[in-house]
Amino acid sequence: MPIIETKQLVKTFGGLTAVSGFEIYLNAGELIGLIGPNGAGKTTAFNMLTGVYQPSSGDIRFLDESVVGKKPYEITQKGIARTFQNIRLFKDLSVIDNVKIAYHQNVKYSVAAGILGSKRFKQEEQEIAKKALELLKIFKLDHKAGEYAKNLPYGEQRRLEIARALATQPKLILLDEPAAGMNPQETQELMELIRFIRGAFDLTILLIEHDMSLVMNVCERIYVLDYGKIIAHGTPQEIKTNPKVIEAYLGEEVAI
Numbered sequence: 001m002p003i004i005e006t007k008q009l010v011k012t013f014g015g016l017t018a019v020s021g022f023e024i025y026l027n028a029g030e031l032i033g034l035i036g037p038n039g040a041g042k043t044t045a046f047n048m049l050t051g052v053y054q055p056s057s058g059d060i061r062f063l064d065e066s067v068v069g070k071k072p073y074e075i076t077q078k079g080i081a082r083t084f085q086n087i088r089l090f091k092d093l094s095v096i097d098n099v100k101i102a103y104h105q106n107v108k109y110s111v112a113a114g115i116l117g118s119k120r121f122k123q124e125e126q127e128i129a130k131k132a133l134e135l136l137k138i139f140k141l142d143h144k145a146g147e148y149a150k151n152l153p154y155g156e157q158r159r160l161e162i163a164r165a166l167a168t169q170p171k172l173i174l175l176d177e178p179a180a181g182m183n184p185q186e187t188q189e190l191m192e193l194i195r196f197i198r199g200a201f202d203l204t205i206l207l208i209e210h211d212m213s214l215v216m217n218v219c220e221r222i223y224v225l226d227y228g229k230i231i232a233h234g235t236p237q238e239i240k241t242n243p244k245v246i247e248a249y250l251g252e253e254v255a256i
């Protein structure tokens with residue numbers, strides 16, 4: 001049974017149909033790509049999967065339960081995390097605090113315990129600080145734990161966003177253009193990191209990416225959106241040679 005499955009998802013904005021008939025599924029442990037020309041509806045699809053937008057119609061089943069109508073924080077608590085195309089870190093907080101905040105979502109002490117500084121609260125805080133640092137180590141950001149997030153170079157901010165998403169302990173993670181703005185060396189390292197975290201954290205991953213070499217190299221299957229509709233679905237090899245995909249990308253800068 002798929003971990004997530006969408007049924008005939010539609011999103012309209014006034015007269016504009018941004019996404020229609022959107023049907024995808026991801027099995028547990030898969031790494032799947034979602035590609036398409038600019039304005040095809042990829043981010044709108046992510047926004048529906050994470051409760052940022054409510055679908056105009058259709059259904060989203062996550063772990064065999066509909067998540068339509070749920071708020072973004074409820075969806076995060078159920079196990080779906082994401083990163084954003086335009087990085088959304090807490091830029092005036094330290095690197096480690098960005099990760100600690102995400103861990104706090106799953107902590108069990110009460111607000112009163114926090115204010116009163118109870119023993120349990122202190123233990124939880126120490127545990128979270130330890131876990132956050134371990135996570136930063138995986139992302140090679142532990143030596144920058146105390147720096148302001150805003151002072152990190154772009155590529156590191158992107159990595160921190162993924163680390164923060166992982167701190168919510170998701171089962172499914174949606175990455176919106178994780179390699180945007182990265183140089184080839186950083187992109188290569190990111191590719192290895194994505195493969196690593198999938199295994200290490202038992203994740204299922206859906207990836208939007210314009211960097212075709214990244215998508216073709218790491219994804220097992222790829223969905224292609226064009227004008228809000230899925231025009232192709234298959235292995236990287238099938239997608240590369242699909243005439244509809246080639247046509248959709250004509251005039252775009254990306255070579256597939």
Ligand SMILES: Nc1ncnc2c1ncn2[C@@H]1O[C@H](COP(=O)(O)OP(=O)(O)OP(=O)(O)O)[C@@H](O)[C@H]1O
Nearest residue numbers: 013016018036037038039040041042043044045085
């Ligand atoms: N909040 C909104 N209000 C109105 N129109 C929107 C809104 N969000 C997205 N759209 C429109 O929906 C369509 C799909 O946009 P979307 O951002 O999902 O595409 P995309 O595939 O993610 O594009 P890109 O690759 O450029 O990020 C576009 O025509 C966009 O202008």
